[in-house]
Amino acid sequence: MKKKLTVLAIALILTLPFTFLDILPSIGDVNSAPNKHVSAYYIENAISECNSPNMVTAVIVDYRAFDTLLETTVMFLAGAVVLLVLARKPSIKNRIVIPKSKRMHKDKSGNPIYKTVNKDVMITVIQPLILVYAVYVLFHGEVSLGGGFQAGALIAMAYILDVLVIPDKKSVFVLPKKNSVALAGLGPFIYTLTGIICLIGGGMFLEYAKLPFPVHTAELHSIGILAVEVGVTIGVAATIITILNAIMERVTFDDDNY
């Protein structure tokens, strides 16, 4: 019964767009409504007003900066809600992510030997590459594609690799649960602080041209966009690490030993 309903729903959803095929405008149609009004203004004025070669960045963090501020807050809320949902805490010490069948093989010093992941390659080659690429994406996002969200996700991915590949080692950089939540709140704080500094300079909220620094207007826009993107990066990275900590500390796996 459930499967028949599923097939019916899929068939309905698939036939729906083909029924109204003529209503939707084709991609890149000059005469469609968004291309006539909003896009034309952005294309004409984005580079001269925001001084950002990447128009996507100009739209996201300059024209619609308030929108992005609330999106970052939603990310922080998502991390906090995951902690609330997973409030039950099992009493397990030394949680290891590798399954029990792989855990039996150990070398002389007692470290588990993994069949799937070569941890030397992972730690020495891939992880620094990911981090360098994340910093590149953050600071170059104004010019090329990328930005705060992608950089934060890449930094979080390096941390996840660190936790997954070598579970027992004394990590150089460990972010406990409380600190990660606080750090996730720091991201929207930096974002809002940028806007308030703009207020001090005499402009509107998040109006980068009124930042109280003695440099040219184009550089003021660069400084504002960079500060905002640093805030987004910290928020996103810390939120993803918060969710990882919540899963690692508060979920009962089926092969745990109490």
Next chain:
Amino acid sequence: MQILLVEAVLLLILIGITLSIIFGKDLMTAVITYCGFSFITMFLYIVMGAPDVAFTEAVIGVISTIYFIMMLRSIDRRCK
């Protein structure tokens, strides 16, 4: 509304992947196939001319797959 040939092929692959996710019995297979779903979606965004969104999709697809696999170990893998 016009659809390019590449887009049509990618969309058909997406429909096939979705059907295999829905009717599969193994949840691990479904999760890994979902990773493939976001991979194909990434190509679709590139074809549509939005490399920013494609970049985000690639990174988030990997991270969500890791989380799904970690959470799968707390429930039964087989679908009843």
